Amino acid sequence: MEKKKVVGFSFGRKMSNTDVMIKQALLECQDAGMDIQFIRGDDLNIHICTGCCACVGGLMSGKGRGTCVHKDDWDIVEEALMSSDAVIVGAPTYEFTPTGNFKVFCDRMGPSHDKTFRGPAIEKGVAEGRDPQTYPDARSMKPRVGAMITNGGARTENWLSFTLPTMYAFMFPMGIDVIDQYKYYGAMNVEHVIGRSDVMERMSTLGQNIVAALNAETEEERIKWRGDKEGTCPVCHQDMLTVGYGKNKVECPVCGIEGTLDIVDGEIKVSFSEEQQNRSRLRDAGKWEHSNEIRDGAMTQKKVENLKELKMKYVGIGE
Numbered sequence: 001m002e003k004k005k006v007v008g009f010s011f012g013r014k015m016s017n018t019d020v021m022i023k024q025a026l027l028e029c030q031d032a033g034m035d036i037q038f039i040r041g042d043d044l045n046i047h048i049c050t051g052c053c054a055c056v057g058g059l060m061s062g063k064g065r066g067t068c069v070h071k072d073d074w075d076i077v078e079e080a081l082m083s084s085d086a087v088i089v090g091a092p093t094y095e096f097t098p099t100g101n102f103k104v105f106c107d108r109m110g111p112s113h114d115k116t117f118r119g120p121a122i123e124k125g126v127a128e129g130r131d132p133q134t135y136p137d138a139r140s141m142k143p144r145v146g147a148m149i150t151n152g153g154a155r156t157e158n159w160l161s162f163t164l165p166t167m168y169a170f171m172f173p174m175g176i177d178v179i180d181q182y183k184y185y186g187a188m189n190v191e192h193v194i195g196r197s198d199v200m201e202r203m204s205t206l207g208q209n210i211v212a213a214l215n216a217e218t219e220e221e222r223i224k225w226r227g228d229k230e231g232t233c234p235v236c237h238q239d240m241l242t243v244g245y246g247k248n249k250v251e252c253p254v255c256g257i258e259g260t261l262d263i264v265d266g267e268i269k270v271s272f273s274e275e276q277q278n279r280s281r282l283r284d285a286g287k288w289e290h291s292n293e294i295r296d297g298a299m300t301q302k303k304v305e306n307l308k309e310l311k312m313k314y315v316g317i318g319e
């Protein structure tokens with residue numbers, strides 16, 4: 001049987017906390033017989049997304065592969081992703097979010113790697129008997145699991161507040177089922193995470209969790225959440241909520257789903273119906289809802305009369 005492959009992507013400094021945390025988890029996977037690969041995002045030359053939408057336009061027309069117009073090191077990332085069965089992604093916390101370069105990678109991931117854009121393009125290419133080089137890589141649709149890691153120098157957890165929720169941007173387009181996450185804060189207190197045996201042990205456990213998910217015999221077991229706590233949202237397991245919609249309505253900003261918040265016996269109770277959970281952008285139905293909305297928007301887009309002339313007023317400012 002072909003070995004399963006776990007790929008780690010780090011956006012930290014070379015051989016610093018994030019790199020080593022991911023490597024510890026990868027070593028655990030290797031010990032369990034998995035192939036491993038480690039990629040440092042900052043060592044690659046990856047250009048920012050220009051917003052041209054050629055990638056997703058090609059997918060929507062069924063004529064493209066979802067590839068980017070940039071000629072840079074993305075091929076390395078693409079092959080690592082396509083050959084993977086599991087992805088561990090780690091980014092330090094900068095300004096209470098993941099690093100800027102991490103977000104550069106996220107923009108290159110979606111929508112070009114969205115299952116609901118790639119899937120129909122693959123089906124069309126296969127149905128038309130075309131050369132596989134003219135449609136997206138069929139491995140795009142492979143089920144994958146993943147885990148997310150961050151660390152922050154601050155002693156207080158609230159200085160890492162947006163990092164893990166934001167890291168879903170790397171995982172959701174390809175439908176990578178996140179099964180574990182870890183946030184190490186107070187990193188400035190110790191010279192290097194190697195000096196924190198508890199954190200290093202937790203990284204071994206994270207690696208074991210990936211192995212358990214990859215070896216699972218049922219789908220339920222494969223995608224089982226193995227993080228330290230369930231979290232407020234039952235889909236993404238984060239504790240973030242958007243309020244302000246009136247009454248007791250709340251939204252999970254990661255999943256984009258509606259729920260309710262009530263105070264029961266002095267405690268906050270948040271619930272999301274099954275229907276809403278299935279609308280999460282982390283799940284297929286939620287992804288279809290959005291990609292259909294984009295397709296529809298592109299087809300029915302209202303044109304602005306005399307746009308070229310109207311824009312003239314702004315030409316030359318700051319150019």
Ligand SMILES: Cc1cc2nc3c(=O)[nH]c(=O)nc-3n(C[C@H](O)[C@H](O)[C@H](O)COP(=O)(O)O)c2cc1C
Nearest residue numbers: 012013016017018092093094095096152153154159
């Ligand atoms: C520009 C910048 C902003 C940072 N902002 C935060 C922050 O908001 N919260 C925090 O906990 N640490 C912050 N830090 C500290 C880093 O998270 C910390 O140095 C971390 O250990 C770096 O990870 P690495 O060792 O894997 O590179 C910041 C560091 C830099 C360089």
